[in-house]
Amino acid sequence: MAESDVIRTRRLTRYFGHKAVVEELDFAVPRGQIVGLLGLNGAGKTTTIRMLLGLLEPTRGSCEVLGVDSRCLTPETRARIGHTVEGHFLYPWMRVRECERFGRETHPRWDGGFFERSVRRFGIDTEAKVAWLSRGQRAGVSLASTLASNPELLILDDPALGLDPVSRRALNETILEFCQSGQRSVLLSSHLLDDVERVADRVALMVDGTMVVNTTIDHFRARIAAWTIDAPDSPTAAGNLSMPVPIPRIVNCRPLGQRWQVTVVDPDEDTRAALSAIESRAMEPADVTFEDAVLAYLSRSRVYHSFYTEDAS
Numbered sequence: 001m002a003e004s005d006v007i008r009t010r011r012l013t014r015y016f017g018h019k020a021v022v023e024e025l026d027f028a029v030p031r032g033q034i035v036g037l038l039g040l041n042g043a044g045k046t047t048t049i050r051m052l053l054g055l056l057e058p059t060r061g062s063c064e065v066l067g068v069d070s071r072c073l074t075p076e077t078r079a080r081i082g083h084t085v086e087g088h089f090l091y092p093w094m095r096v097r098e099c100e101r102f103g104r105e106t107h108p109r110w111d112g113g114f115f116e117r118s119v120r121r122f123g124i125d126t127e128a129k130v131a132w133l134s135r136g137q138r139a140g141v142s143l144a145s146t147l148a149s150n151p152e153l154l155i156l157d158d159p160a161l162g163l164d165p166v167s168r169r170a171l172n173e174t175i176l177e178f179c180q181s182g183q184r185s186v187l188l189s190s191h192l193l194d195d196v197e198r199v200a201d202r203v204a205l206m207v208d209g210t211m212v213v214n215t216t217i218d219h220f221r222a223r224i225a226a227w228t229i230d231a232p233d234s235p236t237a238a239g240n241l242s243m244p245v246p247i248p249r250i251v252n253c254r255p256l257g258q259r260w261q262v263t264v265v266d267p268d269e270d271t272r273a274a275l276s277a278i279e280s281r282a283m284e285p286a287d288v289t290f291e292d293a294v295l296a297y298l299s300r301s302r303v304y305h306s307f308y309t310e311d312a313s
């Protein structure tokens with residue numbers, strides 16, 4: 001584990017029955033970085049997070065958090081990790097301001113100012129009782145409590161679930177304020193690609209229990225290219241565009257109206273030669289957004305694994 005890594009997994013594997021849900025996962029979260037963990041439902045994100053937090057035993061391999069094996073996290077190390085995996089327990093009879101006082105009394109490094117700014121962003125009345133709050137507002141108080149306890153590492157599993165757009169913005173702003181010093185790190189599992197693009201430094205993309213991308217957001221975006229192709233095959237026909245030769249480095253080929261869109265990673269001369277061998281009346285470069293790039297991977301027909309660069313900066 002590099003000294004600068006706050007999370008490091010080594011060949012981390014978890015089976016449920018005969019099924020490998022997380023397989024040979026080698027990945028790291030560098031200190032001071034926000035890493036967006038993306039993947040389809042069932043990709044293995046929560047299972048990975050539960051192993052990191054020592055809530056689930058790996059079948060094989062290992063993981064370390066803040067330099068300690070997750071199977072033997074001490075209360076002292078746990079106090080340095082904030083997480084929302086199983087929700088933050090809130091007493092329903094407390095008023096929000098009493099939650100703040102309770103946090104101050106039970107957490108030695110409590111930051112009351114941070115708590116108050118965060119709940120204000122979520123538009124929560126500090127005189128309200130927890131029992132009166134909506135689910136989204138409770139999530140806001142829970143997040144404010146987790147972050148105000150001043151952890152070095154924050155692990156958030158789908159924190160935006162059920163939040164309205166204004167609360168989602170509050171969530172993003174709260175995470176960014178939390179990371180302002182550059183010393184804190186976040187692993188943020190989410191399905192909201194816009195939000196991840198907005199707040200994260202890096203993207204880690206899981207497909208079927210393996211990590212297929214682990215790099216910076218800018219690097220990820222820069223290396224994906226796409227073309228639309230006006231080809232003889234009708235895009236409405238079932239199946240893929242028939243290709244005279246395999247296209248090296250392709251991640252996705254899908255119909256787009258009356259055309260096809262082909263997405264590749266790190267296109268080279270061989271890629272271009274293969275594309276030009278398609279009997280096409282017109283082939284044009286297409287803009288690729290972060291969302292396009294992620295979706296190309298998640299709905300891919302083939303995966304080119306070159307993004308898996310542990311030490312890419």
Ligand SMILES: Nc1ncnc2c1ncn2[C@@H]1O[C@H](COP(=O)(O)OP(=O)(O)OP(=O)(O)O)[C@@H](O)[C@H]1O
Pocket residue numbers: 016021039040041042043044045046047048
């Ligand atoms: N306790 C369990 N017993 C059996 N199978 C499980 C268990 N926990 C998770 N799984 C299976 O492991 C797979 C991965 O689940 P996991 O919750 O890690 O996915 P995820 O990427 O977090 O998905 P989502 O985005 O829907 O939250 C799923 O197929 C799930 O059904």
